[in-house]
Amino acid sequence: MDDEKPIALGGDRRRATLGLLLLNANREVATSKLLDALWDIEETPTTARKILQNAVRGLRVMFAEHTRGDTRPPALLTCTHGYQLQVDPEQVDMFRFHRLARTGRAELAAGRPAAAAATLRQVLSLWRGRALADLVESGHSWSELTALQNARLDVMEDYYEAELANGRHQAVLGELEAMVAAEPLRERACHQLMLALYRSGRQADALAVYRRVRSRLAEQLGLEPGRELRLLQHAILVHDPSIAAPAGPGRPVVILGRRPEAEHRVRPVPRPVQLVPPAAAGGRSRVSAVLIRADFGGGGRGSDVGEALERTATTVREEVERFGGMVAGSTGSVTLALFRPASPREDGADRTAERAVHAAMALRQRISPGLPHGERPALRMAVTTGEIPIRPRESFLEPLPVDGALLADCEWLLQLAEDREIVVCDRTRTLTRSAIRYGREGGPRRRWTVEGRCRRPSAPAGPFDRGPELDVLSSLLERVRHRARPHLVLVLGAPGIGKSPLLAEFERRVENAATVRLGPGGPVTTPDLAGLTEHRPLVVFADDLHLADNAVLELVEDLLDPPAPMPLLVVAAARPELFRRRPGWGAAQRHASRMTLEPVALDPLVEAPEGPELPRLCHAAG
Template identity: 40%
Template structure:
């Protein structure tokens, strides 16, 4: 016997259809065939046949239908319908069902597809699609319409059709495909990949206008029905069509593998990127002072103004945007954060005012504001964004309207972020603070908290110092740890102890400035900016550089502490890491601090001390009493604990805010990573609590091999750790910062991709859908229409996942799915919520029954 589900239900024996009888028999057999060799509960059969309104004799009617089916199947020895509590099991070879043949052919086709063997892929996939004779169980549509399985199988068919069309497009069969794709796209207008294939086929047929019209139809449906914009891939294809990109044409040789999937080729096309950033912006309004109408004179003055702004922006590490009439914009924190961007912005504004005031080529008014911006890049590897938007730009413009000629105004957020009081408050918050002094008074740093823990690390440093003094040699030790973990505090305390206990040993310490690289002081006129080591002073006036340490050690035993070696150019790294290999001129212990993402490649006899997190008891002893829910976020990081201790108590209704200094530190750490690693991290942040390489690949639309390699790199850098569930962030706050950098609509799209990927996993993974549907609904909180659509999708997806899990015997997973559906179905009608509550309680009872049996 053969059983056909892909169309009207058929049972074929010796090429002759076998009569099945009434509707209930056919429906029961159809449901059993959808779950071959698995137990289908009697309750599920009753619900499938009569939904929520079964007659009193429903179970008896199911028993009668099963008995009649046994008579039909009795003629086939290797097919049996057994009673297995709590229902029935249809035992047979799955390949007697056309659905199994379809899936085998699709699997073979996709294997060839991944190898870019387009001819083989198209042949297998086209054969698989040929097995469909209509909708699944088409003759049972009145009953099966509410079943989750037909809808899932229809999704499999459409995905196979898209794969087949992509392979056939690579073979140049766009004219043959156009009619079929157009008809399917009209029935499924929200499928973005299908729209892309239609656009490509139309473009290759010389119908460019129709291709663009297809894009706009799909975009209209997505915006109006779901509140979503098309994915970046579809926008890239639209732009490629407008530009008549030659990459969209048919490959020159049909036999040669195409360079990439052609809708559009991802590796060869640009990948747009958008990110949310905290930034400080300087808006400069320059007006020519000269009383002249000579346009050449005006151009000369404005050119000089631009030169001054460009020089000071580069000096302080800012990004200059193109002039807009009399306005110039300088941005700090984009594309990379520095950790002190507000101070840099103020320093640049004061320096521009000072230089324009001295040269007097023009009169300038300046304003500085801090807030969030959305940075949009044409390609993820672009050096700077193509667009910047955000309310902070409007706030800066409003403050500028209140600034006096040659005046500088700053907003409250900038003033707080800079950490130093200055200026005089204007009349209202919109006007900001009027800066009257180029150098505000210094603010004494807060007192250091108690130094706790690190006993083993201090003992190790003392052992190395004793060996250095005893053997009269040089030694390098690197102290490695994440930002805020206490590297500087450890070496500072060790240096203080050495000064107190060993008077014969000299201790010198410094950061990059001691190596001849100065950091900008925003309020000091003429301060040096960050610049390459080749431009730095080498006279040693700013401190003992590495070329002088061995000379100093020849006079007195020396402990040299070099801070933040990860921020030092490669040439200086070579000097520092090679100091202990210099000719022995005296005892020299070099202690260098660095971060995990840039380990120091030192000689084999060098040492390293890795600082791990402090225990919760040590954190409490250092920072005082903290709310218990903060300790997992702090993660044993002393600096994070100090910053959270300074915050006012947070309301328990929501997560505690991230202190600005912690956010800035973590942003700097993320920005130090290559762009591909940052983007993969953002995709990992979409999952909770951990992500697999396959899941990240599905969300980021990168190859699984590339993702696995990047995850391994991030694990070695100490950003991620491996858990049984996959890769997870070592720091919960780093995950929060990476996730917050994703624009809201991108988060919705990525959660939707994650949910689609999870739907294809085994039934025991279904409860992972709850997190993603919950996040999608939360992100659409201000759009009632989108919430209604997303709620309906969540209800359907989680209910289907619960059914799948229950049929597989994973009742604890089913209970979590139903619970999630119930939680997210608040706007649903009362009967729907009652049905979900009933399903949830049934699953809980089954979980309890299994527990009692065990």
């Protein structure tokens, strides 16, 4: 440029020579490198050196003709091995770009995002299109050009980082979408776009960005997204407060915690799951996470896909809650479910993981199993189990925090799953292998997959089989869960008939309810049970009821007449002499059953009776 007027440079060889020298300004460029840049090896003419010398001579003449007195003119020097173009760095946008970019990054690293955004915005304003666009269109492709273009993209990402830190996600959303469309494999830009979309209330779109970049990485490079991108996806799934937009000047300060003096401050609505770092003190509790993904594809209409997703989400929630879990997050085709111990006694009984796997198996059976392959969703599920910290003062029924590593492992397993597969981690398999049958898939994506239930996962070896009685108790528990109405089952039998083992076995099999043992002193009251049944059904076990005093018997009757609906099942065992002492006990209860045990020796492989035979095992009290 000469006084803002363009200068004609001449032919393609002269422009290419100047372009390469400018990209390496103030550095010697070997003649061989210039020749390779101007011609392909196969097309290099015998007069190539002469053509290059003519181009250099023409550039020197041009510099001499457009010299200005107030600036230092460029000097094109001949060196030992080639040429060097000496210029004033302040006269070349490329040098100013690199200098200001370093300043902006330093401000961003120092925690001054507003100043960094202003500086980086100035840096990007130096660009007026692609560098040496005419040469690129002519077919020239140099490593220096690629490096310069990547440097620009890096600065754009730094600028978006600063603006996101300023809470200006809406202002940069359009630019981020355009950048990711042009550069779909840049994970940092995809991370920023996901964050901007999530903060703009577009959670489904944010997760769709993750799916697209993961698919492209796998197809083009055989890679999986990096850890940062995976953790962001999990944070979006569980609505982690750490990725919310930063508080602006007019936003209220949110105070978290349980100190009495902070109770009057503004607090968020509690959620069942929070993504938090591990606590430094307190106990540990086992939790199993199930990640469910049901993709309906893009072949149908948007309304049809939306309705299918809603039906699937409803089915997932029903099955998860049926097995005592909770849906922690559901966005689009992805749902996260969490299973925690149903009671303090279950925490060490390896039942949490078993309930999680059973829920996944039930979902596989319910979600569109009979539809043709082209109409049913691609269903994949993953189950992971781990231990998480409990705060020292946290009660057992309060929501549990979830470690991000557990969710990251679950998402990694989900990527290994094929259609209709349930993939589990090694710990889940170890905890549940007595109840669940697994297969080991080989090949490059080795994984443990769920094949089905073991024939008798929990029944102890021995001459007696109480499968029918256990099935009756399970069906009554399901009835209690659906109707939210208390029910009493009184198990009667002679000494040594197996009443206590039956109660213990059913307690071990309970999958979708909390459990409480009623001792001789009656340690629970109706208000206590109301709190326990807030989120799931409750089973109260009372053994040797014939030995209990009248106060305990009256307490059991009181449990069956609560002031409000309650999903409560009372399973009590007693000898017949109970009715010699209290002839009418339990007869006044509308929802009560008696189960009389007989000494039945069965082959261990005989299945439990089905259909009309089951109701005969119970008859109404009185």
